[in-house]
Amino acid sequence: MQKSENEEPPKTTRTRFWVRSVAVTFFSFLLMWAFSGLFSLNLFNAFDPVGQALSDFELTDYAFSNLREDPKAEERIVLVNIGHLSRAQVAQEINIIRKYKPKVIGIDAFYNCEGGLRDSINCPQLLDTLSNLLLSDAIQQAGNVVLDSKLLQKMATAKNPPEELYFDSVEYSDPMFARYAANAFANFPSEAEYQEDVKQCRTFFPRIQVNGKYENSFAVELARRYDSSKVKKLFARGVEEEIVNYRGNVELVNVKLKELANKDIETTNFHVMFYAIDIDKVMAEDFDSLLFKDKIVIMGYLGNYFGDPSWEDKWFTPLNKKVAGRANPDMFGMVIHANIVSMILNEDYVGQLPEWATYLIAVILGILTVALFSIINEKLDTWYDALQVAIQIVQIILISALMVWAFALYTYKLDLTLSIAVCAIVGPSYDFLKSLELSVSPYIKRTTERGLTKLRAWRIKAKK
Numbered sequence: 001m002q003k004s005e006n007e008e009p010p011k012t013t014r015t016r017f018w019v020r021s022v023a024v025t026f027f028s029f030l031l032m033w034a035f036s037g038l039f040s041l042n043l044f045n046a047f048d049p050v051g052q053a054l055s056d057f058e059l060t061d062y063a064f065s066n067l068r069e070d071p072k073a074e075e076r077i078v079l080v081n082i083g084h085l086s087r088a089q090v091a092q093e094i095n096i097i098r099k100y101k102p103k104v105i106g107i108d109a110f111y112n113c114e115g116g117l118r119d120s121i122n123c124p125q126l127l128d129t130l131s132n133l134l135l136s137d138a139i140q141q142a143g144n145v146v147l148d149s150k151l152l153q154k155m156a157t158a159k160n161p162p163e164e165l166y167f168d169s170v171e172y173s174d175p176m177f178a179r180y181a182a183n184a185f186a187n188f189p190s191e192a193e194y195q196e197d198v199k200q201c202r203t204f205f206p207r208i209q210v211n212g213k214y215e216n217s218f219a220v221e222l223a224r225r226y227d228s229s230k231v232k233k234l235f236a237r238g239v240e241e242e243i244v245n246y247r248g249n250v251e252l253v254n255v256k257l258k259e260l261a262n263k264d265i266e267t268t269n270f271h272v273m274f275y276a277i278d279i280d281k282v283m284a285e286d287f288d289s290l291l292f293k294d295k296i297v298i299m300g301y302l303g304n305y306f307g308d309p310s311w312e313d314k315w316f317t318p319l320n321k322k323v324a325g326r327a328n329p330d331m332f333g334m335v336i337h338a339n340i341v342s343m344i345l346n347e348d349y350v351g352q353l354p355e356w357a358t359y360l361i362a363v364i365l366g367i368l369t370v371a372l373f374s375i376i377n378e379k380l381d382t383w384y385d386a387l388q389v390a391i392q393i394v395q396i397i398l399i400s401a402l403m404v405w406a407f408a409l410y411t412y413k414l415d416l417t418l419s420i421a422v423c424a425i426v427g428p429s430y431d432f433l434k435s436l437e438l439s440v441s442p443y444i445k446r447t448t449e450r451g452l453t454k455l456r457a458w459r460i461k462a463k464k
Contacts, residue, residue: 025366028429063408064318071247074342078295079276081302088131091138093282098142100292104225106146108300108334111173140180146221147173148186167210184221200316201336203241219340226296230344243350245343246319248273274338278306300334351412362418369426388427395423
């Protein structure tokens with residue numbers, strides 16, 4: 001039995017089938033790239049309040065806040081409030097704390113003059129000579145203090161950032177303090193343009209190379225001085241930017257350590273993780289004598305008093321009770337440092353899907369989805385539209401559930417957001433290209449036939 005003239009060989013049909021699937025997938029990626037460039041111009045922000053409210057939301061936030069088991073209270077870390085104490089008063093706190101033999105004291109504060117100027121007009125802090133001497137002596141006598149530093153970028157670098165993370169220099173506290181302490185940067189990755197701007201923290205840099213020298217982050221340096229073997233394991237991971245595996249917040253009231261595990265706090269969904277003590281309790285030495293013994297003590301700002309609604313040095317985190325459209329920041333900066341230290345000491349890291357794998361999975365899923373649509377269109381043409389929508393909805397739900405499940409059970413961030421976007425757009429892309437193919441194919445066929453006819457006529461004429 002002879003094949004009809006219009007029937008294509010099976011091999012050719014299969015080739016066209018997979019070529020079409022690949023073409024539609026890459027057309028979908030092209031559309032996403034075009035849309036992302038368009039939306040980066042912020043042309044539609046005024047018409048998209050819902051999109052803006054959800055812009056800082058990730059699916060894993062739900063797992064952070066609602067699905068994971070409540071961790072045990074971290075007894076190796078104690079947080080001490082310094083509010084807006086003077087340098088002399090901070091020195092007094094340090095002298096009290098060091099009597100109880102902590103392993104390391106971290107001061108999440110920066111004692112320097114703006115721009116490095118050291119004259120009394122531009123730096124009035126220098127006028128209080130006694131307070132400066134007292135703080136310098138307290139740091140020196142403690143002998144185990146870590147101070148904040150700042151990583152800086154020149155204006156030109158900030159406006160035209162290189163592809164790789166780059167800082168030009170490091171700004172330290174005044175030498176009268178920095179020379180007696182270890183110095184580590186307190187910078188968190190954030191899109192905030194200034195200190196009072198809304199700040200969100202999901203990740204941190206364990207260490208950054210500046211002018212050929214590695215600078216440790218504040219939390220990493222504290223962990224290193226407590227247990228250096230844990231930090232070696234952190235560096236061995238080779239991850240430039242780690243996801244913070246948040247374990248909890250603090251209860252901003254004066255309670256006993258053993259009571260913390262059973263108390264909830266207002267702004268996060270996790271139980272209380274860290275013990276915090278306020279200024280008046282420290283000054284009066286109204287605490288258990290073993291509270292600071294061999295502990296990591298982090299001194300920093302927790303408000304002027306416990307319960308102060310101040311937003312100063314306060315950040316949005318995935319533990320926020322409102323996972324989208326967040327109204328109030330939920331965690332002070334020093335508590336974020338405490339979470340990072342706890343994560344390092346517990347070796348409780350968040351696994352991450354490599355970037356190349358996110359693209360590969362999205363491409364493969366896109367090709368297979370288009371292939372499935374092609375089969376349905378050929379075999380079940382009547383049901384094609386309904387099945388296409390149903391398949392896309394099921395895919396998006398399953399992928400979303402997989403992302404949340406992987407994070408909640410295995411602390412693995414399976415970032416398949418790109419795959420979700422591909423599933424949502426390959427259907428319309430397939431329909432568009434299929435319509436285009438049906439419209440253009442007859443024209444191409446007629447043009448090809450005319451060309452072949454003219455070519456045959458030219459060959460016959462040439463032979464004569």
